[in-house]
Structure formats: C-alpha cells, structure tokens
Amino acid sequence: MAEDGYTRIDNPMEIETLLETLSEPGGASLQFGEQGEPMPVLLAGLEAGEALELDISAVSEIAGELRGGKAFRLLGQAHGKLVRTPEMTMEHCRQDDGRLLCRCAYPHRLEVLQRRDTFRARLRLGMEVSAVLRDAEGNRAQGDLKDLSLEGCRLELPLSATNLLAEAPLPLDIALCFPDGTHFQARGRARHRRADTERQTLTAGFQFEGHGPEQERRLWYFVREIEQEAARHIEGGEATRPPSPLFQGPAGAEPKVGRRGAQGYATPMTRRLAHVAGYLDTQLLELREGGEIDGVQLSRHADRLLRLHEEDREGLLFACDALYGESWLVGHGLGVAVRLLDLVGRDSVPQELRKALVASAMVHDLGKALLPDDVWRSAMPDDGGSPELHEHVALLEARMGGCQWLSTAVFTSVVRRISERLDGSGYPAGVTGEVLGELERAAAVVDAVDTLRRPLGERPAWRVGAIYRYLLGREQAFDSRWVKRYIRRFGLYPIGTxxxxxxxxxxxxxxxxxxxxxxxxxxxxxxxxxxxxxxxxxxxxxxxxxxxxxxxxxxxxxxxxxxxxxxxxxxxxxxxx
Incomplete structure (x- = not known):
C-alpha cells in the first residue's frame, strides 16, 4: 500500500477494466505533481498493453509542458474507487480535425483508493477558507468553511445569517475561496443549523446538489488537500511535509472575506486585531473538541500582537475596546495580553520574554471553556471561586504540550498564578504575597481590571473609576503599588472609553x-x-x-x-x- 492510502493494482484485466471506465466522457483528469489541481482531459484511445491516447483540447495550454517531458498522472473514479496512474510522460502530441491528441505509454499498474463519500475533511487551526452564501435574490452572508466532503460542507456564519437560511428559497449558492485564490462554486441545501449566541455565530451543514463528474473531481481534490494540510498541523510536521498550494496565500496577508472579514470595524487596527481574535476563537473550539494549544499558531499570533503594539500602541489599546462580536474569553485574553504588555513589557524586557508574556496572557483563561458556563461566569476577581473553578488552570496546562518554547517562569506568573492573591485567598495553590513576584502581582491587577470592564453573565460592565476604587480598597488581596501604576499608565479615562x-x-x-x-x-x-x-x-x-x-x-x-x-x-x- 502506498503512503497516502492507495492500493497497487497489477492485474492486467483489472487495469484494462478501470481504464475503460475512465475513458467515458468526464471520467479522467490530468494532474501535474502531487499538489497540482486536476484538469479535465478525455481518454480518447486505449490500446491494451501498448499505449493511451489523450484528448487535451480543453486544456491545450499545457501542451508545451507535456511536449517538454513534464511528468503527470491520470486520475478518475471507477466502481466506487478513486483511480490514478503512476507518473507518466507524453511521447508526442498532434492536431487532428481541431482536436489536440497526445500519446503516452500504457500503464502496467494502477493505484486505487476506496472513495469515502461521507468522509469530511476538517479544517484545523491555522487553515482558513472563506465562504459566501447567496440566495436567488442576491442576499448573502459571509463565513468560514469548517469541513468539506464530496456530499456537502459545514459553514460557520454570523448569527445574522439566520434570516437568510430561514427566508431564502433553497438551495443556496455556495462559493468557497482558498488562500491561494482558488474558487469553487456549488449549490447546496441547508440540512441542520446550530446557533451560538455567545460567539454570535451560526453553524450550518449543507448538502450539495447537482453533482457532476467535474464537480466531484474538484471536491475530491479539495478534500484530499485539506486532509493532507490538516495532517501537517496535527503531526507538527510543518517543516517536513510539503504544504498544500491551496493554503499558500500572500505572506502576511490579512483575510479579506470570512465571518470577520465581512464585518465593519471601527478602525483598521481593530480589523487587524480581529484576525488574532479569530485564532483565539478557533483555538478555544479546538480545546472544547479535545485538542491542545497549537504552539506554532500561538507563537505566530504572539509575534503578530507584538508587531501591532510596536506599530501603534494607542491604536491597539483602542482596538481592544472597539473589538466586538467576540466571545468573552477571547476578548478578555486579548485585553489582558495587550495591557499587561503595555504595563510591564517595556523596551528593557528581552523580546523572548515579552513574547512569552503576550502568549501566556492570550490563553490564560481558555481552560474555562472546558468548564460549565455557570461555574465561571459568576465569579468575582477576589472571591476565590469554587473548587470546580480552580480546575481551569490545570485543564489548560494539560493541553500545553506543544508550547515548550514558552518561558516556564513567565507561564507560571501569567497562567498559574494570575488568580493568586497576596492574602492567600486566590487559587489554584492559595499562595501568599511572600511567594508572589512582581509579574504575577501586576498580572493579577490587569486581569481584575479587564474582567470587571466586561459584562459577564448577569453582571454589567463596571466604570473604570469604580474598578480603581474597588481594587484600592482591597490591598490585602491586590498589590496597591501595581494598582497605582496601572492608574498612572492608563489614566482615569483609559484609551477606548x-x-x-x-x-x-x-x-x-x-x-x-x-x-x-x-x-x-x-x-x-x-x-x-x-x-x-x-x-x-x-x-x-x-x-x-x-x-x-x-x-x-x-x-x-x-x-x-x-x-x-x-x-x-x-x-x-x-x-x-
């Protein structure tokens, strides 16, 4: 069996039978290399054991590459299986009555893979494919592709798309746009939907309609590339596995479409921060589905946040308050990361420690996503919370196996001890001020301010002045020196208010x-x-x-x-x- 799951076929009669099936109209495609997109060709002639003749009139622009000896495979579907030839080269090409015909050697083996119509290739963290949904009247919604199969797809859309799905005549037009600019269009009928009011999203599953050979070939190509690209991320093999060309967009480019790309934002910086929020949101969902913190993606987005701060600290501080439509845990993680960096991560702090500080703050509370909502939504910053609440620290730490690059000291201060208090009333260890260093004291203040500035559960957001008075009145729990430093740094009317x-x-x-x-x-x-x-x-x-x-x-x-x-x-x- 080949590495990618194909089984080798050597029987001459079986080879001939499979090739005859590929010779039917729409039955064959030609592919350059492992990563190339299949192109439609016609298997016009079959001389068993001798040669194949291909009609490449539909893609005549590739004739020069074929004449130059570029290797290719033939692909197709037969008897419920995906079929491909070994790599071959053309012997010669000729014109015949307006058709462009090319001859190549007969393959003496084939490779087949049982087709999995219902298999869904799931996009992993760091993989982004935008989706646009349209009805017959021109109404539309933009979102993100979450998984894809030969039969359908699952999209994540803004909650406002509920009206489109409820009122539009079905089926709907679905357009997918991959990072390299490849577009795919199909029609699909919504089969199920689920709303997430906290994240302001609607997840909908669609079944494709109007299947044809060309659509199936393209869908299989996309499914295969998504699956292989996901394997790179799951296995941490980004350095060894070749990336899929579908996911190789322009370096540093921000997403132009998708659920966040379709929203209006108060400032350009807010739009750029929304890209980091998208990473955190996807990471949160990965945790809920049993995954771990992706160390590579965390590193990349910590670097991104550092760059944004270096470019325009005031613009970034404003963006933290101007960002909307994100879940509480995502907004809180970004708010703590940016303000803690701004408070203690000055130029005298080495770059690697500033990066570890930002990364740790971004994810410090994501373990709460693994707890029931009512466990953490009612907790105040100085009440210690319930024993069940304390578990979120250990739950997160157990999912940090791929983040060995993080400074242990910074991680301890910002994740393990951000909820500890000077009088020992905090958690998870209940340590006191004699143990707590300057970074954890500062982090506790930043965390408490951001927590109270955001509405949570039935508690409305507090005004900044009330928060300052609250913390200054609890000097047994919060270091008043850091509370005063915070006030001096961010003022009575902080940026964003x-x-x-x-x-x-x-x-x-x-x-x-x-x-x-x-x-x-x-x-x-x-x-x-x-x-x-x-x-x-x-x-x-x-x-x-x-x-x-x-x-x-x-x-x-x-x-x-x-x-x-x-x-x-x-x-x-x-x-x-």
Missing part, C-alpha cells in the same frame, strides 16, 4: 498625555442612548466625528464621566464578490 465632557459632548478617548488626561479624542457618531445610562455603539459607525488633538479641554471642557456602552456589530459595506 466613551466620555461625556462638561459641554455634554460624547467623545472616544484615543490618546493620553503624560498626566493620563485625554489628549486626543474623536467625537462620537453611531451612538444611541437607551435612556437608562447605557448607550449602544453601532460597530464601524462609532467613529464618524471630528478628531481633536491637544485642544480637548478648550473645545469640550473637562471630562465629566465615563459612559457605559454596548457594542453592536455591523456588516461591512464592501463585501467582495
């Missing part, structure tokens, strides 16, 4: 002066009052007002109060075709 000034104007804080006072703000647009002190922010419409620099108090007066907000996602206006 919505503030009402003396003149009554609402504005977003985008920059602070050396005294922690707003020095750059943008007048608020896309904000609606609920009449109960809570304002709704409409996604990318939030930043439509004038930007004021250095003249904030002269124009607007002194800042009066922070305004509580709820964020609502909007769809981008420039959804690509």
């Amino acid at each position: 919505l503030v009402r000034f003396d003149g009554g104007q609402l504005a977003w804080v985008q920059g602070l002066d050396d005294d922690g006072r707003p020095s750059r703000v943008q007048l608020a647009g896309g904000v609606e009052s609920s009449g109960e002190g809570l304002h709704t922010v409409l996604g990318d419409k939030a930043l439509e007002g004038e930007v004021l620099k250095g003249e904030v108090t002269r124009r607007l007066g002194e800042p009066r109060e922070e305004v509580r907000v709820a964020k609502v996602a909007t769809e981008a206006a420039d959804i690509p075709n």
